[in-house]
Amino acid sequence: MLTRSLLYVLLSTIGQATENQSTENQTTPGTFVVEHATLMNLGFEWSISGDANRNAAVAVRFREVGDSAWRPAMPLVRMGGENIYRRREHLDYTVPQGFAGSILNLKPGTDYECQFQMTDPDGIQGIAAHSVRVKTRTEPQAFAKGNVRHVYPADHAGPKEEPHYSCLLEAYYGAGLGDWSVVWERRVQPGDTILLHAGIYKNDRLNYVDPQMTPFDGTMSLTLKGTSDKPITIKSAGDGEVVFDGAGNHRLFDVMASKYHIFDGLTIRNTDVAIFAGQKEVLGAVGLTVKNCRFENIGFGVWTEFAGSSDFYIADNLFLGRDDRFRLIGWTGPLWASAGPYGSHQLTSYYAVKVYGPGHVIARNAIAYFHDAIGISTYGTPPEDPELQASSIDIYGNDLHMLNDDFVETDGGVHNIRVMNNRGINAAHGGYSSQPVFGGPVYFIGNLLYHVPSGVAFKFSAKPAGLFVFHNTIIGEQVIRDPSENMHFRNNLFLGRDTPDRGIMTWSNSSSAFSSDYNGFRPNKGVKDQFTWLGPKTGEHLYEPTSEDWKSFPTLAEFRNASNQEVHGIEVDYDDFEGLVPPDCTKRHAVYHAMDLNFRLKPDCRAVDAGVAIPTVNDGFSGRAPDLGALEVGSPAVEYGPRWLRHQPFYR
Numbered sequence: 001m002l003t004r005s006l007l008y009v010l011l012s013t014i015g016q017a018t019e020n021q022s023t024e025n026q027t028t029p030g031t032f033v034v035e036h037a038t039l040m041n042l043g044f045e046w047s048i049s050g051d052a053n054r055n056a057a058v059a060v061r062f063r064e065v066g067d068s069a070w071r072p073a074m075p076l077v078r079m080g081g082e083n084i085y086r087r088r089e090h091l092d093y094t095v096p097q098g099f100a101g102s103i104l105n106l107k108p109g110t111d112y113e114c115q116f117q118m119t120d121p122d123g124i125q126g127i128a129a130h131s132v133r134v135k136t137r138t139e140p141q142a143f144a145k146g147n148v149r150h151v152y153p154a155d156h157a158g159p160k161e162e163p164h165y166s167c168l169l170e171a172y173y174g175a176g177l178g179d180w181s182v183v184w185e186r187r188v189q190p191g192d193t194i195l196l197h198a199g200i201y202k203n204d205r206l207n208y209v210d211p212q213m214t215p216f217d218g219t220m221s222l223t224l225k226g227t228s229d230k231p232i233t234i235k236s237a238g239d240g241e242v243v244f245d246g247a248g249n250h251r252l253f254d255v256m257a258s259k260y261h262i263f264d265g266l267t268i269r270n271t272d273v274a275i276f277a278g279q280k281e282v283l284g285a286v287g288l289t290v291k292n293c294r295f296e297n298i299g300f301g302v303w304t305e306f307a308g309s310s311d312f313y314i315a316d317n318l319f320l321g322r323d324d325r326f327r328l329i330g331w332t333g334p335l336w337a338s339a340g341p342y343g344s345h346q347l348t349s350y351y352a353v354k355v356y357g358p359g360h361v362i363a364r365n366a367i368a369y370f371h372d373a374i375g376i377s378t379y380g381t382p383p384e385d386p387e388l389q390a391s392s393i394d395i396y397g398n399d400l401h402m403l404n405d406d407f408v409e410t411d412g413g414v415h416n417i418r419v420m421n422n423r424g425i426n427a428a429h430g431g432y433s434s435q436p437v438f439g440g441p442v443y444f445i446g447n448l449l450y451h452v453p454s455g456v457a458f459k460f461s462a463k464p465a466g467l468f469v470f471h472n473t474i475i476g477e478q479v480i481r482d483p484s485e486n487m488h489f490r491n492n493l494f495l496g497r498d499t500p501d502r503g504i505m506t507w508s509n510s511s512s513a514f515s516s517d518y519n520g521f522r523p524n525k526g527v528k529d530q531f532t533w534l535g536p537k538t539g540e541h542l543y544e545p546t547s548e549d550w551k552s553f554p555t556l557a558e559f560r561n562a563s564n565q566e567v568h569g570i571e572v573d574y575d576d577f578e579g580l581v582p583p584d585c586t587k588r589h590a591v592y593h594a595m596d597l598n599f600r601l602k603p604d605c606r607a608v609d610a611g612v613a614i615p616t617v618n619d620g621f622s623g624r625a626p627d628l629g630a631l632e633v634g635s636p637a638v639e640y641g642p643r644w645l646r647h648q649p650f651y652r
Contacts, residue, residue: 025122026051032116032130035392035416036311036359039108039137043392043416046116046130047098054078054513056120058099065133066112072615076116082465082474082485082511083543084436093381095439100415102392104616107376109138126542139362140262140289140313142233146191153199168194168201168222168234169213188360191230203247215401217547218271220248226260228287236265246271256306260287269296277312278304280379284357284402289313292644297321301352303473305377307388309357314365316642321349321369327589330404330428331371337587340588344594345404345428351375356390356412364397366641373400373424375409382414384439385649391415398581399641400424402591406459407449409433410442421446421630423640425594428452430459431474438560440466440486446630446638447472448599453588455479456501457494460487463510463543470617473599473629475507475582477502477524483510483534483545489519491611491618493572493629496524497582503530503552507565508547512538516565518612519557520572520628528552531559568612572628576605594640605631 015604030047046058058076063069080097103114111133141492149171150164165171171194174186188194198396204210205218214220226232236242244266246252252271255261256278268274274295278284284306291313295301301319302312325330329345352367356377367373374395378465382389389412400407400422407424410417411433420443431449434442442464449457449472457474460467461482471491478494479502487509496504504523507516514535523530528553536542542549553559560566574580579598584590611618611626618626631638639646 022122024050026057026125026142027051027118027120027122028125029054029118029127033386034132034134035386037134037136038359038361038392038394039139039420040104040106041392041394041416042103042106042114042134043100043110044102044114044116045098045386045415046079046098046118047096049097050125050231051097053122056118059117059119060101060103060114062103062112062114065113067139070115073103074615074617077466078367079439079486082439083541084438084463084465085543086436086462089380090463091380093438100439100466102416102418104418104443105619106136110135111135131235133136137311139315140231140287142193142235142262142264143191143230145423146193146230146233147189149188149192149194151194151196153197153201156197156199158299167212167391168196172222172224175213180423183444187224188232190226190232190260193233193235194241195235195237197237198242200245202244202245203249205247205249206449210639217251218246218346219254221257221566222261222270223253223257225258226287228260231260231287231289233262233264235265238265238385241267243267243269245269245371251276251393255285255288256283256304258288262289263293263379264289265292267294267296269298273303274300274301275302277650278306278309278356279375280305280356282306283311285312287311287387290317291315292642293317295352297322299349303351303354304614305354305356306380307357307379307383308386309355311353311359313361314353315361315363316644318369318642318645319352319363319365319367321352322370323349323369323402325369325402326591328402328426328428328451328591329589330454342589345369345371355393358387358389358391359393361394362398364640364642366399366401366645368401370403372405372409373407374398375426376412376417379412389414394418394420396420396422397640398422399594401426401594402431404497406433408432410437411435413437414440415439415441417442419444419447421638422442423448423594425450425592425597429454430456431476432457433459434464435459436462437466440464441468442450442466443468443470444472445470447539448630449473449593450475450597451583452476453589455499460484460508466497470612470614471626471628471630473631475580477504477505479506481506481508481532481534483508483543485509485511486513488514489516490614491518491626491628493607494518495522495572495574495582499526499585500524500526503527503532504532506532508534509535509536510543511541512536518568518610518628519566520610522568522571522573528554530554531556533559533563535563566612568605570610572605572607576601576607578602599629600631601627601629601633608633
């Protein structure tokens with residue numbers, strides 16, 4: 001097996017002898033990596049050397065253990081040689097040679113057999129097939145047979161269940177007298193549950209006898225270790241709301257030394273950083289679960305920058321930041337033009353969730369009033385060890401409202417980032433971002449976007465590599481001109497808002513690995529150059545294009561004829577929807593609400609049955625072919641945000 005450090009090879013140069021070309025065109029398989037499983041997806045990597053002519057391929061099939069029939073999955077993606085370059089950050093990274101990819105939309109807690117077959121017309125030197133058995137994860141739950149400790153607020157006057165404690169830190173560490181909570185004599189054990197009873201747990205951090213036992217910074221540091229089978233659970237007892245009030249402190253919970261903790265059903269408010277879970281090159285949490293919680297008046301929700309943080313499950317939470325609720329205000333500075341008549345927003349709330357490391361799941365959260373909603377740390381050059389890379393990360397089912405920058409940032413991701421079935425309404429600067437990713441693939445599948453006045457639906461910049469954009473409904477333009485590598489579009493809808501200074505679509509490819517087809521477009525009225533194209537010829541890399549390299553076209557037909565792309569692409573319009581109108585392009589600061597928007601297609605419209613089948617992406621479509629966009633006609637309604645919040649009359 002080749003080590004990962006030996007795989008940083010460049011493509012063969014032109015003009016070598018024929019016999020050397022034959023040798024270099026053969027593929028030598030290297031290390032096969034099974035990434036951390038998530039609840040519904042599996043990710044894989046397979047390093048190689050050789051294959052200078054890039055005609056090797058890896059076919060994938062899978063089945064549930066016990067089934068007889070195999071199902072096809074998307075082939076692994078060929079990568080290697082793509083250069084990610086960003087001068088300002090001194091970033092210059094070349095993607096190692098290999099393959100990566102995901103098997104999507106699986107069942108939680110299920111064993112799967114997965115088979116991978118590598119082929120190359122020029123020959124394979126080594127093991128050309130792998131068969132692995134992998135089990136998807138399940139939602140983390142409290143250990144049913146663990147001990148239970150009860151915590152009551154200081155002003156609780158009624159009866160108390162035993163054993164009971166006066167604050168969380170006393171129950172967690174068994175802390176007694178001494179300097180706050182550093183006397184740890186009866187610590188909670190793996191599998192134990194701490195039940196917090198209704199009331200307000202508020203720091204009095206400047207009081208030496210603070211009833212919450214927090215030191216003068218008001219931070220509760222939780223450092224113990226549960227296990228995946230026996231997590232340490234901190235949850236509401238179910239007798240009313242449990243509120244942790246930071247009283248304006250900086251960090252409320254610091255869990256970066258912990259393993260396998262569950263926070264369930266709590267309200268956390270009035271703090272800069274609610275749950276700090278890892279600092280780059282210092283320490284980070286493993287197996288952190290935060291679910292069914294409510295975050296109010298916070299600057300940051302859940303945050304780790306540590307490469308060894310892994311397998312978080314951040315789901316079914318409500319995150320409410322501090323930013324403007326009544327007008328969409330972007331940001332500016334010395335390098336950017338004015339953000340409009342209201343100037344730049346202040347950074348009072350940054351991210352709701354930001355992670356690094358493998359295996360994280362960020363699902364079904366409702367997020368509003370932050371700079372960014374969800375992000376992967378813009379970490380820079382990724383570590384060589386796959387266990388320390390931001391890979392196999394799922395971001396799905398989230399409801400995103402009023403972000404002063406972007407909805408989702410995959411910036412810093414490495415392999416198998418899945419951004420699926422999210423709803424994003426109102427973002428000042430960009431929708432779904434990859435600036436950059438370090439090889440991919442990043443899958444953007446089934447997402448909704450409405451009102452991004454910048455015209456940057458997908459912020460693909462800093463030369464990211466490995467982007468797969470399928471089945472998204474985009475009410476707005478895609479105009480970014482920073483080139484990307486290995487970029488592929490299928491079954492999307494892009495509808496312009498009649499913005500007078502831009503066309504509907506820009507493809508900015510920096511290498512010859514690209515494709516775009518089976519998409520629907522609604523051009524902006526009164527604009528000459530609707531479709532703008534940068535596509536290097538086969539084998540070329542074009543990282544700093546000149547103005548002559550770009551081509552613009554007024555119609556889809558002219559673009560198709562010149563580029564040989566969008567052979568099956570069509571034009572659509574707003575009358576293809578049941579009832580949808582575009583945002584007003586003259587009102588960049590306006591606020592729109594998801595409950596007023598209907599993204600469903602009419603059953604007889606031109607976008608129905610106009611797509612192409614993609615294994616594991618749109619299996620089970622109705623009609624002759626899949627529909628374009630995020631919502632298949634006749635399929636069950638897609639639900640966004642926390643499950644516990646959906647019954648509320650104001651939320652749908």
